[in-house]
Amino acid sequence: MDLTGTLPSQLGNLSFLASLNIRHNSFHGSIPTEFVNLHRLKYLNFGNNSFSGEIPALFVCFPELQILLLYSNNFTGVIPSALGNLSKLERLSLFNNSLKGHIPSSLDDLSELESLDLSSNQLHGRIPTELKNLGFLEVLNLSHNNLMGLIPQGRQFYTFTNDSYKGNSGLCGLPLSKICDSDEESPSKFDRDDDDELNWKFSILMGYGCGLVLGLSMEYIVFTTGKPWWFTKIFERVRQKFVEEVEKRTL
Incomplete structure:
Protein backbone atom coordinates (compact mmCIF):
# COMPACT_ATOMS: atom_id res chain seq x y z
CA MET A 1 0.00 0.00 0.00
CA ASP A 2 1.47 3.33 -1.12
CA LEU A 3 0.48 6.10 1.27
CA THR A 4 0.57 9.66 0.02
CA GLY A 5 0.02 13.19 1.29
CA THR A 6 1.57 15.00 4.22
CA LEU A 7 2.30 13.43 7.55
CA PRO A 8 -0.62 13.88 9.98
CA SER A 9 0.48 16.03 12.88
CA GLN A 10 -1.60 13.83 15.19
CA LEU A 11 1.20 11.27 15.12
CA GLY A 12 3.08 13.65 17.37
CA ASN A 13 0.64 12.83 20.16
CA LEU A 14 1.79 9.21 20.30
CA SER A 15 4.53 9.96 22.81
CA PHE A 16 4.81 6.28 23.73
CA LEU A 17 6.11 5.31 20.26
CA ALA A 18 9.52 3.65 20.24
CA SER A 19 9.57 2.81 16.51
CA LEU A 20 8.18 4.59 13.45
CA ASN A 21 8.65 3.17 9.95
CA ILE A 22 6.91 4.77 6.97
CA ARG A 23 9.53 4.03 4.30
CA HIS A 24 8.68 3.43 0.63
CA ASN A 25 5.63 5.66 0.44
CA SER A 26 4.82 8.98 -1.23
CA PHE A 27 4.67 11.31 1.74
CA HIS A 28 5.77 14.83 0.91
CA GLY A 29 6.14 18.23 2.53
CA SER A 30 7.94 18.90 5.79
CA ILE A 31 7.98 16.93 9.02
CA PRO A 32 5.40 18.33 11.49
CA THR A 33 6.84 20.17 14.48
CA GLU A 34 4.47 18.15 16.69
CA PHE A 35 6.86 15.22 16.26
CA VAL A 36 9.00 16.87 18.93
CA ASN A 37 6.87 14.98 21.47
CA LEU A 38 8.10 11.56 20.28
CA HIS A 39 10.93 11.60 22.79
CA ARG A 40 10.90 7.81 23.29
CA LEU A 41 11.73 6.98 19.69
CA LYS A 42 14.60 4.56 19.16
CA TYR A 43 14.01 3.78 15.47
CA LEU A 44 12.82 6.20 12.78
CA ASN A 45 12.72 5.38 9.08
CA PHE A 46 11.38 7.95 6.61
CA GLY A 47 13.40 6.56 3.72
CA ASN A 48 12.26 6.63 0.09
CA ASN A 49 9.53 9.25 0.29
CA SER A 50 9.30 12.80 -1.04
CA PHE A 51 9.89 14.87 2.07
CA SER A 52 11.37 18.28 1.34
CA GLY A 53 12.75 21.31 3.11
CA GLU A 54 15.54 21.30 5.65
CA ILE A 55 16.15 18.45 8.05
CA PRO A 56 14.45 19.69 11.23
CA ALA A 57 16.49 20.10 14.37
CA LEU A 58 13.62 18.54 16.32
CA PHE A 59 15.33 15.18 15.97
CA VAL A 60 17.65 16.19 18.77
CA CYS A 61 14.65 15.94 21.09
CA PHE A 62 14.82 12.14 20.70
CA PRO A 63 17.49 11.25 23.29
CA GLU A 64 16.91 7.49 22.89
CA LEU A 65 17.21 7.48 19.09
CA GLN A 66 19.51 4.76 17.76
CA ILE A 67 18.52 4.57 14.08
CA LEU A 68 17.75 7.61 11.90
CA LEU A 69 17.06 6.90 8.22
CA LEU A 70 16.09 9.80 5.97
CA TYR A 71 17.54 8.51 2.70
CA SER A 72 16.05 9.04 -0.78
CA ASN A 73 13.98 12.15 -0.14
CA ASN A 74 14.21 15.76 -1.27
CA PHE A 75 15.77 17.28 1.83
CA THR A 76 17.79 20.43 1.19
CA GLY A 77 19.98 22.77 3.22
CA VAL A 78 22.77 21.68 5.51
CA ILE A 79 23.16 18.72 7.85
CA PRO A 80 22.14 20.09 11.27
CA SER A 81 25.15 20.20 13.56
CA ALA A 82 22.72 19.52 16.42
CA LEU A 83 22.55 15.88 15.27
CA GLY A 84 25.79 15.48 17.16
CA ASN A 85 23.73 15.57 20.37
CA LEU A 86 22.13 12.19 19.63
CA SER A 87 24.55 10.36 21.89
CA LYS A 88 22.95 6.91 21.38
CA LEU A 89 22.76 7.06 17.58
CA GLU A 90 24.21 3.96 15.91
CA ARG A 91 23.15 4.46 12.32
CA LEU A 92 22.63 7.67 10.31
CA SER A 93 21.58 7.49 6.65
CA LEU A 94 20.97 10.67 4.65
CA PHE A 95 22.00 9.46 1.19
CA ASN A 96 20.28 10.50 -2.02
CA ASN A 97 19.00 13.92 -0.99
CA SER A 98 20.02 17.45 -2.01
CA LEU A 99 22.00 18.41 1.06
CA LYS A 100 24.68 21.07 0.69
CA GLY A 101 27.38 22.68 2.84
CA HIS A 102 30.11 20.97 4.86
CA ILE A 103 29.94 17.81 6.91
CA PRO A 104 29.56 19.13 10.48
CA SER A 105 32.48 18.25 12.72
CA SER A 106 29.98 17.87 15.58
CA LEU A 107 29.19 14.39 14.24
CA ASP A 108 32.33 13.23 16.04
CA ASP A 109 30.26 13.40 19.24
CA LEU A 110 28.23 10.39 18.04
CA SER A 111 30.41 8.02 20.02
CA GLU A 112 28.15 4.99 19.40
CA LEU A 113 27.87 5.51 15.61
CA GLU A 114 28.51 2.36 13.56
CA SER A 115 27.24 3.40 10.13
CA LEU A 116 27.27 6.81 8.39
CA ASP A 117 25.95 7.22 4.84
CA LEU A 118 25.95 10.74 3.36
CA SER A 119 26.42 9.67 -0.26
CA SER A 120 24.75 11.17 -3.33
CA ASN A 121 24.28 14.69 -2.02
CA GLN A 122 25.96 18.01 -2.83
CA LEU A 123 28.26 18.25 0.17
CA HIS A 124 31.52 20.12 -0.34
CA GLY A 125 34.67 21.06 1.53
CA ARG A 126 36.97 18.80 3.53
CA ILE A 127 36.13 15.69 5.49
CA PRO A 128 36.44 16.76 9.15
CA THR A 129 39.42 15.11 10.82
CA GLU A 130 37.31 14.95 13.98
CA LEU A 131 35.45 11.97 12.47
CA LYS A 132 38.49 9.87 13.37
CA ASN A 133 37.11 9.91 16.91
CA LEU A 134 34.25 7.62 15.87
CA GLY A 135 35.80 4.48 17.30
CA PHE A 136 32.89 2.13 16.46
CA LEU A 137 32.37 3.31 12.87
CA GLU A 138 32.30 0.27 10.57
CA VAL A 139 30.53 1.69 7.52
CA LEU A 140 31.30 5.05 5.89
CA ASN A 141 29.89 6.18 2.55
CA LEU A 142 30.68 9.71 1.37
CA SER A 143 30.63 8.89 -2.33
CA HIS A 144 29.19 11.13 -5.05
CA ASN A 145 29.51 14.51 -3.41
CA ASN A 146 31.81 17.49 -4.03
CA LEU A 147 34.27 16.84 -1.21
CA MET A 148 37.91 17.83 -1.57
CA GLY A 149 41.27 17.75 0.18
CA LEU A 150 43.10 15.11 2.17
CA ILE A 151 41.15 12.10 3.44
CA PRO A 152 41.69 11.81 7.22
CA GLN A 153 44.27 9.18 8.07
CA GLY A 154 44.39 6.83 11.04
CA ARG A 155 42.12 4.79 13.27
CA GLN A 156 38.90 3.61 11.57
CA PHE A 157 39.76 5.43 8.33
CA TYR A 158 42.38 2.77 7.62
CA THR A 159 39.56 0.24 7.18
CA PHE A 160 37.55 2.08 4.51
CA THR A 161 38.02 1.35 0.80
CA ASN A 162 37.86 3.47 -2.37
CA ASP A 163 34.10 2.91 -2.56
CA SER A 164 33.62 5.16 0.45
CA TYR A 165 34.94 8.15 -1.52
CA LYS A 166 34.26 7.55 -5.22
CA GLY A 167 32.64 10.37 -7.16
CA ASN A 168 34.58 13.09 -5.30
CA SER A 169 37.20 14.22 -7.79
CA GLY A 170 38.73 16.68 -5.32
CA LEU A 171 39.66 14.09 -2.70
CA CYS A 172 43.18 12.75 -2.37
CA GLY A 173 45.25 10.52 -0.11
CA LEU A 174 44.84 6.89 0.93
CA PRO A 175 43.03 4.72 0.06
CA LEU A 176 42.77 6.62 -3.24
CA SER A 177 45.64 6.51 -5.72
CA LYS A 178 45.56 10.30 -6.11
CA ILE A 179 48.44 11.91 -4.21
CA CYS A 180 47.77 15.20 -2.45
CA ASP A 181 49.68 18.34 -3.36
CA SER A 182 51.73 19.87 -0.59
CA ASP A 183 49.22 22.68 -0.08
CA GLU A 184 46.44 20.12 0.48
CA GLU A 185 48.19 18.52 3.43
CA SER A 186 46.17 18.80 6.61
CA PRO A 187 47.60 21.16 9.25
Missing part, protein backbone atom coordinates in the same frame (compact mmCIF):
# COMPACT_ATOMS: atom_id res chain seq x y z
CA SER A 188 47.09 18.39 11.79
CA LYS A 189 49.69 16.33 9.91
CA PHE A 190 52.35 18.89 10.59
CA ASP A 191 51.27 19.11 14.21
CA ARG A 192 51.57 15.35 14.46
CA ASP A 193 55.03 15.40 12.85
CA ASP A 194 56.17 18.05 15.33
CA ASP A 195 54.85 15.96 18.20
CA ASP A 196 56.66 12.87 16.91
CA GLU A 197 59.91 14.79 16.62
CA LEU A 198 59.55 16.12 20.16
CA ASN A 199 58.79 12.64 21.46
CA TRP A 200 61.87 11.28 19.65
CA LYS A 201 64.15 13.95 21.10
CA PHE A 202 62.63 13.47 24.54
CA SER A 203 63.29 9.72 24.38
CA ILE A 204 66.92 10.32 23.40
CA LEU A 205 67.43 12.78 26.24
CA MET A 206 65.73 10.44 28.69
CA GLY A 207 67.98 7.59 27.59
CA TYR A 208 71.16 9.58 27.97
CA GLY A 209 69.89 11.10 31.21
CA CYS A 210 69.11 7.73 32.76
CA GLY A 211 72.45 6.35 31.64
CA LEU A 212 74.33 9.33 33.02
CA VAL A 213 72.58 9.18 36.37
CA LEU A 214 73.16 5.44 36.70
CA GLY A 215 76.79 5.82 35.67
CA LEU A 216 77.55 8.57 38.15
CA SER A 217 75.76 6.68 40.91
CA MET A 218 77.70 3.50 40.32
CA GLU A 219 81.02 5.30 39.96
CA TYR A 220 80.39 6.93 43.32
CA ILE A 221 79.61 3.55 44.86
CA VAL A 222 82.76 2.03 43.34
CA PHE A 223 84.88 4.94 44.59
CA THR A 224 83.50 4.84 48.12
CA THR A 225 83.37 1.07 48.52
CA GLY A 226 86.53 0.18 46.67
CA LYS A 227 84.90 -2.19 44.13
CA PRO A 228 87.43 -3.84 41.75
CA TRP A 229 88.19 -2.46 38.27
CA TRP A 230 86.50 -5.44 36.53
CA PHE A 231 83.17 -4.56 38.18
CA THR A 232 83.43 -1.05 36.75
CA LYS A 233 84.06 -2.44 33.25
CA ILE A 234 81.07 -4.74 33.36
CA PHE A 235 78.79 -1.95 34.48
CA GLU A 236 80.13 0.35 31.77
CA ARG A 237 79.18 -2.23 29.09
CA VAL A 238 75.70 -2.60 30.53
CA ARG A 239 75.19 1.16 30.59
CA GLN A 240 76.37 1.50 26.97
CA LYS A 241 74.02 -1.26 25.87
CA PHE A 242 71.11 0.51 27.58
CA VAL A 243 71.81 3.76 25.71
CA GLU A 244 72.15 1.96 22.36
CA GLU A 245 68.81 0.18 22.91
CA VAL A 246 67.05 3.48 23.59
CA GLU A 247 68.51 5.00 20.43
CA LYS A 248 67.47 1.96 18.37
CA ARG A 249 63.84 2.15 19.52
CA THR A 250 63.53 5.81 18.62
CA LEU A 251 64.81 5.40 15.05
Whole structure:
Protein backbone atom coordinates (compact mmCIF):
# COMPACT_ATOMS: atom_id res chain seq x y z
CA MET A 1 0.00 0.00 0.00
CA ASP A 2 1.47 3.33 -1.12
CA LEU A 3 0.48 6.10 1.27
CA THR A 4 0.57 9.66 0.02
CA GLY A 5 0.02 13.19 1.29
CA THR A 6 1.57 15.00 4.22
CA LEU A 7 2.30 13.43 7.55
CA PRO A 8 -0.62 13.88 9.98
CA SER A 9 0.48 16.03 12.88
CA GLN A 10 -1.60 13.83 15.19
CA LEU A 11 1.20 11.27 15.12
CA GLY A 12 3.08 13.65 17.37
CA ASN A 13 0.64 12.83 20.16
CA LEU A 14 1.79 9.21 20.30
CA SER A 15 4.53 9.96 22.81
CA PHE A 16 4.81 6.28 23.73
CA LEU A 17 6.11 5.31 20.26
CA ALA A 18 9.52 3.65 20.24
CA SER A 19 9.57 2.81 16.51
CA LEU A 20 8.18 4.59 13.45
CA ASN A 21 8.65 3.17 9.95
CA ILE A 22 6.91 4.77 6.97
CA ARG A 23 9.53 4.03 4.30
CA HIS A 24 8.68 3.43 0.63
CA ASN A 25 5.63 5.66 0.44
CA SER A 26 4.82 8.98 -1.23
CA PHE A 27 4.67 11.31 1.74
CA HIS A 28 5.77 14.83 0.91
CA GLY A 29 6.14 18.23 2.53
CA SER A 30 7.94 18.90 5.79
CA ILE A 31 7.98 16.93 9.02
CA PRO A 32 5.40 18.33 11.49
CA THR A 33 6.84 20.17 14.48
CA GLU A 34 4.47 18.15 16.69
CA PHE A 35 6.86 15.22 16.26
CA VAL A 36 9.00 16.87 18.93
CA ASN A 37 6.87 14.98 21.47
CA LEU A 38 8.10 11.56 20.28
CA HIS A 39 10.93 11.60 22.79
CA ARG A 40 10.90 7.81 23.29
CA LEU A 41 11.73 6.98 19.69
CA LYS A 42 14.60 4.56 19.16
CA TYR A 43 14.01 3.78 15.47
CA LEU A 44 12.82 6.20 12.78
CA ASN A 45 12.72 5.38 9.08
CA PHE A 46 11.38 7.95 6.61
CA GLY A 47 13.40 6.56 3.72
CA ASN A 48 12.26 6.63 0.09
CA ASN A 49 9.53 9.25 0.29
CA SER A 50 9.30 12.80 -1.04
CA PHE A 51 9.89 14.87 2.07
CA SER A 52 11.37 18.28 1.34
CA GLY A 53 12.75 21.31 3.11
CA GLU A 54 15.54 21.30 5.65
CA ILE A 55 16.15 18.45 8.05
CA PRO A 56 14.45 19.69 11.23
CA ALA A 57 16.49 20.10 14.37
CA LEU A 58 13.62 18.54 16.32
CA PHE A 59 15.33 15.18 15.97
CA VAL A 60 17.65 16.19 18.77
CA CYS A 61 14.65 15.94 21.09
CA PHE A 62 14.82 12.14 20.70
CA PRO A 63 17.49 11.25 23.29
CA GLU A 64 16.91 7.49 22.89
CA LEU A 65 17.21 7.48 19.09
CA GLN A 66 19.51 4.76 17.76
CA ILE A 67 18.52 4.57 14.08
CA LEU A 68 17.75 7.61 11.90
CA LEU A 69 17.06 6.90 8.22
CA LEU A 70 16.09 9.80 5.97
CA TYR A 71 17.54 8.51 2.70
CA SER A 72 16.05 9.04 -0.78
CA ASN A 73 13.98 12.15 -0.14
CA ASN A 74 14.21 15.76 -1.27
CA PHE A 75 15.77 17.28 1.83
CA THR A 76 17.79 20.43 1.19
CA GLY A 77 19.98 22.77 3.22
CA VAL A 78 22.77 21.68 5.51
CA ILE A 79 23.16 18.72 7.85
CA PRO A 80 22.14 20.09 11.27
CA SER A 81 25.15 20.20 13.56
CA ALA A 82 22.72 19.52 16.42
CA LEU A 83 22.55 15.88 15.27
CA GLY A 84 25.79 15.48 17.16
CA ASN A 85 23.73 15.57 20.37
CA LEU A 86 22.13 12.19 19.63
CA SER A 87 24.55 10.36 21.89
CA LYS A 88 22.95 6.91 21.38
CA LEU A 89 22.76 7.06 17.58
CA GLU A 90 24.21 3.96 15.91
CA ARG A 91 23.15 4.46 12.32
CA LEU A 92 22.63 7.67 10.31
CA SER A 93 21.58 7.49 6.65
CA LEU A 94 20.97 10.67 4.65
CA PHE A 95 22.00 9.46 1.19
CA ASN A 96 20.28 10.50 -2.02
CA ASN A 97 19.00 13.92 -0.99
CA SER A 98 20.02 17.45 -2.01
CA LEU A 99 22.00 18.41 1.06
CA LYS A 100 24.68 21.07 0.69
CA GLY A 101 27.38 22.68 2.84
CA HIS A 102 30.11 20.97 4.86
CA ILE A 103 29.94 17.81 6.91
CA PRO A 104 29.56 19.13 10.48
CA SER A 105 32.48 18.25 12.72
CA SER A 106 29.98 17.87 15.58
CA LEU A 107 29.19 14.39 14.24
CA ASP A 108 32.33 13.23 16.04
CA ASP A 109 30.26 13.40 19.24
CA LEU A 110 28.23 10.39 18.04
CA SER A 111 30.41 8.02 20.02
CA GLU A 112 28.15 4.99 19.40
CA LEU A 113 27.87 5.51 15.61
CA GLU A 114 28.51 2.36 13.56
CA SER A 115 27.24 3.40 10.13
CA LEU A 116 27.27 6.81 8.39
CA ASP A 117 25.95 7.22 4.84
CA LEU A 118 25.95 10.74 3.36
CA SER A 119 26.42 9.67 -0.26
CA SER A 120 24.75 11.17 -3.33
CA ASN A 121 24.28 14.69 -2.02
CA GLN A 122 25.96 18.01 -2.83
CA LEU A 123 28.26 18.25 0.17
CA HIS A 124 31.52 20.12 -0.34
CA GLY A 125 34.67 21.06 1.53
CA ARG A 126 36.97 18.80 3.53
CA ILE A 127 36.13 15.69 5.49
CA PRO A 128 36.44 16.76 9.15
CA THR A 129 39.42 15.11 10.82
CA GLU A 130 37.31 14.95 13.98
CA LEU A 131 35.45 11.97 12.47
CA LYS A 132 38.49 9.87 13.37
CA ASN A 133 37.11 9.91 16.91
CA LEU A 134 34.25 7.62 15.87
CA GLY A 135 35.80 4.48 17.30
CA PHE A 136 32.89 2.13 16.46
CA LEU A 137 32.37 3.31 12.87
CA GLU A 138 32.30 0.27 10.57
CA VAL A 139 30.53 1.69 7.52
CA LEU A 140 31.30 5.05 5.89
CA ASN A 141 29.89 6.18 2.55
CA LEU A 142 30.68 9.71 1.37
CA SER A 143 30.63 8.89 -2.33
CA HIS A 144 29.19 11.13 -5.05
CA ASN A 145 29.51 14.51 -3.41
CA ASN A 146 31.81 17.49 -4.03
CA LEU A 147 34.27 16.84 -1.21
CA MET A 148 37.91 17.83 -1.57
CA GLY A 149 41.27 17.75 0.18
CA LEU A 150 43.10 15.11 2.17
CA ILE A 151 41.15 12.10 3.44
CA PRO A 152 41.69 11.81 7.22
CA GLN A 153 44.27 9.18 8.07
CA GLY A 154 44.39 6.83 11.04
CA ARG A 155 42.12 4.79 13.27
CA GLN A 156 38.90 3.61 11.57
CA PHE A 157 39.76 5.43 8.33
CA TYR A 158 42.38 2.77 7.62
CA THR A 159 39.56 0.24 7.18
CA PHE A 160 37.55 2.08 4.51
CA THR A 161 38.02 1.35 0.80
CA ASN A 162 37.86 3.47 -2.37
CA ASP A 163 34.10 2.91 -2.56
CA SER A 164 33.62 5.16 0.45
CA TYR A 165 34.94 8.15 -1.52
CA LYS A 166 34.26 7.55 -5.22
CA GLY A 167 32.64 10.37 -7.16
CA ASN A 168 34.58 13.09 -5.30
CA SER A 169 37.20 14.22 -7.79
CA GLY A 170 38.73 16.68 -5.32
CA LEU A 171 39.66 14.09 -2.70
CA CYS A 172 43.18 12.75 -2.37
CA GLY A 173 45.25 10.52 -0.11
CA LEU A 174 44.84 6.89 0.93
CA PRO A 175 43.03 4.72 0.06
CA LEU A 176 42.77 6.62 -3.24
CA SER A 177 45.64 6.51 -5.72
CA LYS A 178 45.56 10.30 -6.11
CA ILE A 179 48.44 11.91 -4.21
CA CYS A 180 47.77 15.20 -2.45
CA ASP A 181 49.68 18.34 -3.36
CA SER A 182 51.73 19.87 -0.59
CA ASP A 183 49.22 22.68 -0.08
CA GLU A 184 46.44 20.12 0.48
CA GLU A 185 48.19 18.52 3.43
CA SER A 186 46.17 18.80 6.61
CA PRO A 187 47.60 21.16 9.25
CA SER A 188 47.09 18.39 11.79
CA LYS A 189 49.69 16.33 9.91
CA PHE A 190 52.35 18.89 10.59
CA ASP A 191 51.27 19.11 14.21
CA ARG A 192 51.57 15.35 14.46
CA ASP A 193 55.03 15.40 12.85
CA ASP A 194 56.17 18.05 15.33
CA ASP A 195 54.85 15.96 18.20
CA ASP A 196 56.66 12.87 16.91
CA GLU A 197 59.91 14.79 16.62
CA LEU A 198 59.55 16.12 20.16
CA ASN A 199 58.79 12.64 21.46
CA TRP A 200 61.87 11.28 19.65
CA LYS A 201 64.15 13.95 21.10
CA PHE A 202 62.63 13.47 24.54
CA SER A 203 63.29 9.72 24.38
CA ILE A 204 66.92 10.32 23.40
CA LEU A 205 67.43 12.78 26.24
CA MET A 206 65.73 10.44 28.69
CA GLY A 207 67.98 7.59 27.59
CA TYR A 208 71.16 9.58 27.97
CA GLY A 209 69.89 11.10 31.21
CA CYS A 210 69.11 7.73 32.76
CA GLY A 211 72.45 6.35 31.64
CA LEU A 212 74.33 9.33 33.02
CA VAL A 213 72.58 9.18 36.37
CA LEU A 214 73.16 5.44 36.70
CA GLY A 215 76.79 5.82 35.67
CA LEU A 216 77.55 8.57 38.15
CA SER A 217 75.76 6.68 40.91
CA MET A 218 77.70 3.50 40.32
CA GLU A 219 81.02 5.30 39.96
CA TYR A 220 80.39 6.93 43.32
CA ILE A 221 79.61 3.55 44.86
CA VAL A 222 82.76 2.03 43.34
CA PHE A 223 84.88 4.94 44.59
CA THR A 224 83.50 4.84 48.12
CA THR A 225 83.37 1.07 48.52
CA GLY A 226 86.53 0.18 46.67
CA LYS A 227 84.90 -2.19 44.13
CA PRO A 228 87.43 -3.84 41.75
CA TRP A 229 88.19 -2.46 38.27
CA TRP A 230 86.50 -5.44 36.53
CA PHE A 231 83.17 -4.56 38.18
CA THR A 232 83.43 -1.05 36.75
CA LYS A 233 84.06 -2.44 33.25
CA ILE A 234 81.07 -4.74 33.36
CA PHE A 235 78.79 -1.95 34.48
CA GLU A 236 80.13 0.35 31.77
CA ARG A 237 79.18 -2.23 29.09
CA VAL A 238 75.70 -2.60 30.53
CA ARG A 239 75.19 1.16 30.59
CA GLN A 240 76.37 1.50 26.97
CA LYS A 241 74.02 -1.26 25.87
CA PHE A 242 71.11 0.51 27.58
CA VAL A 243 71.81 3.76 25.71
CA GLU A 244 72.15 1.96 22.36
CA GLU A 245 68.81 0.18 22.91
CA VAL A 246 67.05 3.48 23.59
CA GLU A 247 68.51 5.00 20.43
CA LYS A 248 67.47 1.96 18.37
CA ARG A 249 63.84 2.15 19.52
CA THR A 250 63.53 5.81 18.62
CA LEU A 251 64.81 5.40 15.05
